[in-house]
Amino acid sequence: MGHLIPIIELGKRMVSHHEFHVTIFFVASDHASITSLLKSPTPHNLDIVALPFVDISGLIEPNTHLVTKLLVIMRESLPSLRSLIAAMKIRPTALIVDLFGADAFEIAQEFGMLKYVFVTTNAWFLAVIFHSSSLDKQVILEGHVKGQKPLKIPGCKSLFFKDTLESLHDIDSVDESEFIGTKMTKSNGILINTWQDLESSTIEALRDNNYLGGLIKVPIYPIGPLVRQEGKQVLDKQVKQWLDKQPIESVIYVSFGSGGTLSAKQMTEFAWGLEQSQRKFIWVVRPPSNNALGSYFTIGKTDGDGTPDYLPQGFFTRTKDIGLVIPMWAPQAQILSHPSVGGFLSHCGWNSTLESITNGVPMIAWPLYAEQKMNAAMLTEDFEIAVRPKVSTTEEIVGRGEIEGMVRMMMADKEGLAMKNIVKELKQNAEKALDKGGSSYNSLSQVAQDCLHHLQV
Numbered sequence: 001m002g003h004l005i006p007i008i009e010l011g012k013r014m015v016s017h018h019e020f021h022v023t024i025f026f027v028a029s030d031h032a033s034i035t036s037l038l039k040s041p042t043p044h045n046l047d048i049v050a051l052p053f054v055d056i057s058g059l060i061e062p063n064t065h066l067v068t069k070l071l072v073i074m075r076e077s078l079p080s081l082r083s084l085i086a087a088m089k090i091r092p093t094a095l096i097v098d099l100f101g102a103d104a105f106e107i108a109q110e111f112g113m114l115k116y117v118f119v120t121t122n123a124w125f126l127a128v129i130f131h132s133s134s135l136d137k138q139v140i141l142e143g144h145v146k147g148q149k150p151l152k153i154p155g156c157k158s159l160f161f162k163d164t165l166e167s168l169h170d171i172d173s174v175d176e177s178e179f180i181g182t183k184m185t186k187s188n189g190i191l192i193n194t195w196q197d198l199e200s201s202t203i204e205a206l207r208d209n210n211y212l213g214g215l216i217k218v219p220i221y222p223i224g225p226l227v228r229q230e231g232k233q234v235l236d237k238q239v240k241q242w243l244d245k246q247p248i249e250s251v252i253y254v255s256f257g258s259g260g261t262l263s264a265k266q267m268t269e270f271a272w273g274l275e276q277s278q279r280k281f282i283w284v285v286r287p288p289s290n291n292a293l294g295s296y297f298t299i300g301k302t303d304g305d306g307t308p309d310y311l312p313q314g315f316f317t318r319t320k321d322i323g324l325v326i327p328m329w330a331p332q333a334q335i336l337s338h339p340s341v342g343g344f345l346s347h348c349g350w351n352s353t354l355e356s357i358t359n360g361v362p363m364i365a366w367p368l369y370a371e372q373k374m375n376a377a378m379l380t381e382d383f384e385i386a387v388r389p390k391v392s393t394t395e396e397i398v399g400r401g402e403i404e405g406m407v408r409m410m411m412a413d414k415e416g417l418a419m420k421n422i423v424k425e426l427k428q429n430a431e432k433a434l435d436k437g438g439s440s441y442n443s444l445s446q447v448a449q450d451c452l453h454h455l456q457v
């Protein structure tokens, strides 16, 4: 979802601002959230096409890293992509692939199309991928992972081990990062979901012709923030009514992304901390799991007031006047845009981060997997629009007192107010970047012009 949502937004923008006809191919899945996403209205000239489901169970070991799995799925989908493109009445001018889809460049080559990558996250992430692909992987594993030394990324913020990219822990994934990095350098350009002012020095570093010994010769196009745009009418009636009754900026919204989960112990501490804060909340709840990435909802057993058995007994009754619990999936972009919401406790997925910024909502950063710790570091240290909980080193969980304190601080203290002011400025800055003549608007216009030029030669 974190990739598909901004890809659809990019498609919409290319149709509405630059008069493209766009076809989005995605690998079929019956995940409920994808089904609901695909039901949202799309403009004329934007087609969304599911590639047939591919069964990769016979091709990989069950415990293969997620990055490798994604690359294998994308590779196995190439034959159907090729035949769909071959059958198109008008041959497309350009192929824009996701980070994991660069193998499809061979198809673009075959059909004489331009090749772009859309990296749905930020410039710092891109710099880390390039930097790690330029290093000997033993250097990363020995120095960064085992020695826990920061990776010094030329021209950018260093990557401290505590915030490191999950995939750098694993030798196979380091290989995959190298593969992705190398493929990207063979494109006609790299689009990133960020904007010039937000990450100016990192973007400048990436654009320097001598960066990493001249590794990246391709143009970098910051075209964001592309976030899900939908009217408030999508908000469920009960959620809307509840939010409408709350004072302005009084509610903290809690969600761990499209698949994030907490451990059972952490979940209990979390629930107590939230309750003790006595601040208004909306919490998107999923059953606990020891694997932070991904669980699919079963509410499980409940007690008398409907509280699921993985939350403290009686939680629903005690919090009925202050909170709303939504199982599994909520219309996040709509909730964050409601004036009653004044804080977001988030797993720091990049889409969630952008949705928070574009709605002027400060964050409590609770990263779980992938590049989320990097995002959390950037939000707290560089942008100063988030706080990050202290983890108890003995138990490796965040205690209820810490959670209570952070929520209170975010929703009431001077520190929370200061973050609110900064994030509201960023919101305006983001709007400026996307407006006609703004940096992101111009970046995408440049891509459009290159396509037009390609069409004419």
Ligand code: UDP
Residues within 6 Å of the ligand: 001, 002, 003, 005, 228, 255, 256, 257, 258, 259, 260, 284, 328, 329, 330, 331, 332, 333, 348, 349, 350, 351, 352, 353, 355
């Ligand atoms: N999302 C949502 N409702 C939920 C959970 C997630 O609408 O209950 C959306 C969220 O608004 C965001 C995307 O799913 O657009 C999640 O992307 P993100 O990059 O934040 O994290 P990921 O889930 O990919 O780790």
